[in-house]
Amino acid sequence: MNYWPLLGIALVVIGFALKFNPMLVVTVAAIVTGLLGGMDFVEVISTFGKAFNDNRIIAIVWIVLPVIGLLERHGLQQRAATLIRSLKNASTGKLLILYLLYRQVTAAIGLHSTAGHPQTVRPLVAPMALAAAERQHGKLDEATEEKVKAYSAATDNVGLFFGEDIFFAIGSIVLIQQTLATYGYNLAPLELALWAIPSAIAAFVIHGTRLVLFDRRLAK
Amino acid sequence: MITLHWLYALAGAMFAVVALLSALDKANGKRLGNAAFWGLMALSLLGGDMIGNFGNGLLVLGLAGLAGFGFIGRSHPPTTSVEEREAWSGKLGNKLFLPALIIPVTALIGTLAYNYTPVGSLGWIEPKRETYVFLALGVLLALATIFMWLRPPALAPAQEGRRLLDAIGWAAVLPQMLAALGVLFAAAGVGEIIGTVTRSVIPEGSVFLTILVFAVGMALFTIIMGNAFAAFPVMAAAIGVPLLIQGYGGDPAVVGAVGMLAGFCGTLMTPMAANFNIVPAALLELKDQYGVIRAQVGTALPLLLVNVLILYLAAFR
Numbered sequence: 001m002n003y004w005p006l007l008g009i010a011l012v013v014i015g016f017a018l019k020f021n022p023m024l025v026v027t028v029a030a031i032v033t034g035l036l037g038g039m040d041f042v043e044v045i046s047t048f049g050k051a052f053n054d055n056r057i058i059a060i061v062w063i064v065l066p067v068i069g070l071l072e073r074h075g076l077q078q079r080a081a082t083l084i085r086s087l088k089n090a091s092t093g094k095l096l097i098l099y100l101l102y103r104q105v106t107a108a109i110g111l112h113s114t115a116g117h118p119q120t121v122r123p124l125v126a127p128m129a130l131a132a133a134e135r136q137h138g139k140l141d142e143a144t145e146e147k148v149k150a151y152s153a154a155t156d157n158v159g160l161f162f163g164e165d166i167f168f169a170i171g172s173i174v175l176i177q178q179t180l181a182t183y184g185y186n187l188a189p190l191e192l193a194l195w196a197i198p199s200a201i202a203a204f205v206i207h208g209t210r211l212v213l214f215d216r217r218l219a220k
Numbered sequence: 221m222i223t224l225h226w227l228y229a230l231a232g233a234m235f236a237v238v239a240l241l242s243a244l245d246k247a248n249g250k251r252l253g254n255a256a257f258w259g260l261m262a263l264s265l266l267g268g269d270m271i272g273n274f275g276n277g278l279l280v281l282g283l284a285g286l287a288g289f290g291f292i293g294r295s296h297p298p299t300t301s302v303e304e305r306e307a308w309s310g311k312l313g314n315k316l317f318l319p320a321l322i323i324p325v326t327a328l329i330g331t332l333a334y335n336y337t338p339v340g341s342l343g344w345i346e347p348k349r350e351t352y353v354f355l356a357l358g359v360l361l362a363l364a365t366i367f368m369w370l371r372p373p374a375l376a377p378a379q380e381g382r383r384l385l386d387a388i389g390w391a392a393v394l395p396q397m398l399a400a401l402g403v404l405f406a407a408a409g410v411g412e413i414i415g416t417v418t419r420s421v422i423p424e425g426s427v428f429l430t431i432l433v434f435a436v437g438m439a440l441f442t443i444i445m446g447n448a449f450a451a452f453p454v455m456a457a458a459i460g461v462p463l464l465i466q467g468y469g470g471d472p473a474v475v476g477a478v479g480m481l482a483g484f485c486g487t488l489m490t491p492m493a494a495n496f497n498i499v500p501a502a503l504l505e506l507k508d509q510y511g512v513i514r515a516q517v518g519t520a521l522p523l524l525l526v527n528v529l530i531l532y533l534a535a536f537r
Contacts, residue, residue, distance in 0.1 A: 001413060001416065002409075002413075003413055005405075005408040005409060005410050005413065006410065006413060006414070008404070008405065008408065008410065009405075009410065009454050012401070012445065012450055012454065013441070013444050013445055016444070016445035016446060016447060016450060016492070017444055017445065017492065020288075021287060021288040021289075021390075022390075022391075022394055022397075022447070022450070023283065023284040023287040023288050023390050023393070023394060023397060024284055024287075024288035026284070026394070026397045026398060026400075026401050026450075027280065027281065027284040027288075027397070029401060030400065030401045030404040033401075033404050033405060033408045033410065034404050034407065034408055036408065037404075037407060037408025037409060037410075038408075039407075039408075042274060044277075044404075045274055045277030045278065045281070046272075046273035046274045046276075046277050047273070047277075047403070047404060047407055048277050048280055048400055048403075048404060049272075049273045049274060049275065049276030049277025049278070049279065049280055050273040050276060050277075051399070051400035051401075051402075051403035051404065052264070052276055052277075052279070052280045052396060052397070052400040053264065053268040053269070053273070053276045054403070055396050055399040055400055055403075056224075056228055056231075056264060056265055056268060056396070057224060057227070057349075057352065058395050058396040058399060059231055059235075059261065059264075059265060059392075059393070059396055060227050060228070060230075060231050060352055060355075060356070061355075062231065062234070062385065062392055063227075063230060063231050063234055063355075063356060063359050064323060064355075064359055065380075065381040065384045065385055066234070066359075066363065066377035066378065066380055066381035067319065067320065067323065067359055067362045067363060067366070067377075068320065068380075068384060069299075069377070069379075069380025069381050069383055069384045070319075070363070070366050070370075070372060070376060070377055070380050071316060071319060071320055071366070072299075072305075072380065072384075073299055073300050073305070073308075073372065073376060073380050074300070074305070074308040074309075074312060074316060074366075074370055074372075075300075075304075075305040075306065075307070075308035075309030075310075075312065075316060076309075076316050076317075076320075077305070078302075078305050078306050078308075078309035079309040079312070079313070079314065079316045079317070082309060083314070109320070109321060109324045110320065110323055110324055111317070111320050113384070117496075117499065117500040117503050118503060121500060121503070121504070122500075122503045122504060126504055142507075146506055146507060146508065146511055147511075147515070149504040149505075149506055149511070150501075150504075150506060150508075150511040150512050150514065150515035151515050152504070153500040153501070153503075153504060153512045153515070154488075154512055154515035154516045154519070156500075157487075157488060157496050157497070157500075157512070157516060158488065158516065158519055161481075161484040161487060161488065162481065162484065162523075165477065165480065165481060165484075167324060168327070168351060168355075169323075169324075169327070169351075169352070169355050171395040171449065172395070172448070172449060172452075172480050173477075174395065175395045175398060175399055175449055175452060175453075175480075176452065176476040176477060176479075176480055177476070178399040178402075179399055179402045179452060179453050179456050179476070180456065180461070180472050180476050182399075182402055182403050182406050183406065183456075183461045183465075183466075185461075185465065185472040186348055187348075187472060187473050187476065188331075188348050188351060189351045189352070190328075190331055190351055191473040192473055192476055192477045193477075194473075194477075195473050195474050195476075195477035195478060195534065196477050196478075196481060198478075198530050198534070199478060199481040199523070199526065199527055199530060202523060202526040202527075202530075203519070203523055206519050206522050206523050206526070207519045210518055210519060
């Protein structure tokens with residue numbers, strides 16, 4: 001058997017690890033894989049071009065951007081901030097659990113851009129979590145302060161990653177659909193989004209439990 | 221019948237307008253690069269079927285070159301100031317979330333109605349693509365609602381869309397590139413090779429071990445590359461499709477969806493995903509640049525295990 005096409009995978013791994021521009025890494029890996037798989041250069045470029053053309057549906061998800069942009073123009077992010085600020089009387093753990101829920105639910109309906117590290121975590125969630133921790137615990141030592149901030153950022157990531165795939169019009173869902181279509185499995189996007197729900201619930205339970213435990217340690 | 225080509229035309233028109241506005245944006249030093257990049261996307265969506273496979277290949281090389289050699293940059297289209305936005309937010313309240321909700325609600329209700337009422341049997345829409353058609357309908361309805369309600373300038377949707385698209389940059393095209401890479405992998409027989417090797421390592425018939433290798437492999441590749449999107453075509457070609465789906469008859473929807481989420485568990489544990497894990501540590505002025513990752517490992521590992529179990533229980537019902 002000809003094992004050389006595996007070099008294409010190695011190129012992707014090395015290219016991403018060395019932080020070359022991913023668009024270039026993918027292009028080079030595709031060309032090398034095709035050449036090693038026995039195609040000539042024109043054939044490789046044609047196959048790559050045809051594959052890109054066959055996968056244009058992935059670009060369709062961006063038609064939501066004008067809507068999101070218009071809402072941002074009218075204060076969508078400021079509104080999200082107000083909503084998060086209204087949680088200010090909760091304890092650290094409770095605040096972060098509510099933020100986790102907010103992040104998962106809004107990501108699941110396609111509003112992942114209303115929150116994020118620069119938009120909400122740094123200006124709102126982290127300061128509010130710190131203030132709540134001081135109410136619970138008194139003055140915080142440096143290690144605890146670090147931990148509260150780190151948990152704030154972590155909560156944002158967990159909420160985003162395990163909420164966004166429930167929204168079917170997102171790059172990852174269409175990528176899964178198109179990759180499997182290559183092998184003849186034609187799935188509907190809602191089927192894939194549906195199977196993101198069990199993991200989303202598990203993420204909420206696992207991370208939520210850790211936040212409850214964190215809260216108890218703070219209250220001591 | 222409404223086909224995907226209607227949607228390509230809609231998205232293509234959007235990219236064409238963005239390209240045109242980019243070209244006219246004198247404030248952006250890289251305006252021509254941006255115009256060329258989004259213009260190529262418009263060409264692909266509007267005329268991809270007319271330029272031939274080799275033509276499409278050259279188009280992709282153009283996109284990769286423009287992105288890879290730094291010819292595109294962020295723009296600052298006209299928009300409202302922070303103060304104006306605060307005022308709008310105070311005035312409009314939580315109703316601001318509603319227009320955004322129109323999109324998923326239209327897509328969901330439309331898809332369900334199309335599949336579970338007689339409307340679907342009329343065959344108005346290309347099969348399996350109805351969700352995207354209703355997504356586009358939802359976008360148009362949301363735009364119409366915003367226009368009737370808030371009366372923004374006519375060019376505002378295009379400029380605001382361009383603002384967000386330029387902020388995302390080439391990353392907006394990467395998933396499509398990775399899907400195309402997956403096709404190359406399949407054509408070159410990468411899946412067969414790894415499938416054969418894996419089969420010789422994992423005991424024949426051990427579904428659970430194969431799932432474990434698939435899910436942990438997704439997480440590991442994501443940790444190395446920092447990107448679950450890049451790991452997915454690789455692991456699908458290697459194990460997901462040849463072993464789990466074709467070999468053991470697993471449900472492709474579960475294998476695909478949960479496999480990707482296993483990769484996301486890896487994203488929580490890698491400094492390679494700098495935007496999520498390293499940049500926030502800096503933003504929050506953490507002493508330990510890996511502080512965010514340390515706070516996430518305790519969630520990511522049990523969650524990876526849960527994803528393995530979901531794969532085992534749901535894909536092989």
